[in-house]
Amino acid sequence: VNLAEVDTLYATASTVGQLTAPIELVAVSDIEGARLDGSVRQLEHAVQENPEHWADLLMAARQLRWRRATEPQPTLYGIDRSELLREIIHQCKRGRIVADTETSRIIDELGHHAESAALADNPVGEILIESIEEIGRKDCSVLLGSARAAEGVRQWFDSLGLRVDIGGGRGYANLQIKDQCYCVGNPAIFGLAHIAAPRAHAISHFFPSWLRNTSLPRSEFSRLARGGLDPSTRIYHVGEDASSSATPEHISETIRPEPLWPLPAPSRVANSDEVIARQVMLSGGRSMWLDQDGGWIRILDPLQPAGDRVHLRDERTVAPGTFLILREGATESDALYARSIALLGPSASSVTDSQAAWKSALASKLRILGQHAVVTALECEGVRAASRAPFWTAPTVVRPQADSDFIRLLGWLGLNPDVVVPNANRLRKARSQAATRVREALEDALDRTDLDYLLRQGHVRLDLDLEGFAGIIATRVLAVSPHQHLVPRNDVRIASPDRTAKWLE
């Protein structure tokens, strides 16, 4: 990217959404989609007392509604759509057995409307093609709300001989700057990026009119910043709108399928083997517990240049769309620890003894006083990361990050920092060498991996040429639970199969 191109990017960002070029929102009448949406809402309402019993049907039906909202291509190019419809019909049959009369009626209608919505072409597609022909194929790009939608549209356009730049999921930043970008779906299903850093001089959103939320997301940063972007919109309606008027909760909600998260147990004091974690749904039908104490987790950014794709990230900032690098069946830190100890050579035993001394002193304080009292006491000592204390007892966690925290902790435990700190630092240095080696091996493995496949598919296995690092996967985070749970420390960061993750993608 040269300076002139950078200049163009900023100039584009400052014009898109201004009064001379507002973001166009085109709401297209879609009878089949509106009926499906109505049935899904009725079912949600009817089973709101115990939605978990209806999870399979609800998840599958919401997934079909999501695809109706985001996939403009004809049925023929809807990837896995018939499989999804079969699942809905199957779940409808199962549900009828236990449902009361009213719920049975809703389920029958849902099955019927799901079939129509899965088989009828989406009227948004027709408007999209007309608009592309009108402006000229060379001067526009099309942005989709998911990698699946982008792949389906690509196949559809290929069959029409239509050569148009297509972006989907996270690939949009690589698009060339065009006169016009057509986005399929309402603004709420896209993030902020395509408007805040646009790749077109004008942006239009096409979506079925039963999607009521026409607000633009706006970042907190833009709201506070000097020169903060504040794009305006103009709404157009295409076709007769048959659906009834919306209630406010219909307007603000998001249509993206969310898992039915288990609710946390009533709050209680954690015992020494438990940590606070959130459930995370992963591509490939898996889920895992992710600890929430400010530790780091390895992530992959497939769009960065080679050598700069693997990073460590604060686990609390993991969000849908992030690619995580995980070791199947065990956490990465165990293997990393083993390698660090090996790197220490003859001094390994004095380091592990010294580490064991302060860790066992801390562990016994935690056992005797309890987690809460230990954290409070450390806070009083001025230990900034005191809430991480329960983690510091694990052999794989080398030491508190800040020197001042570590020295205050050792003082509180009555230990001599002059011995403990240098030993911990030796281990930290070895660990950082081991981590660098892992990062290099990951980058090497990524060179041999089809990253386009990863972006499309959401997960891929990486073959690392490194002992103790077999079975590494890169997988996209699909959803993060809003609830925090207390889970056994040994259960975190282990990806295991989860049926409910299946209909999220």
Place this chain on the structure above:
Amino acid sequence: METELTILDGASAIRWLPEITTPLVIAVIDRSTADESAPATALQLRASGQSIDDLLDWHPTTGIESLAFRVSL
């Protein structure tokens, strides 16, 4: 000589922002990534500090958004 200025470019650098102790820090946030951790880190730090947008005598090119704040170390 003491380091006077740190420049953090992109999300993976900006995660270090709370740890940096130079008198001046410039964090360059890329709006084209879906990753919102970088602006979140900056805003979190700003909440504990004081805005100095009025003192900043810099008028960036159109399209650039800027925030200036001071925190105690």
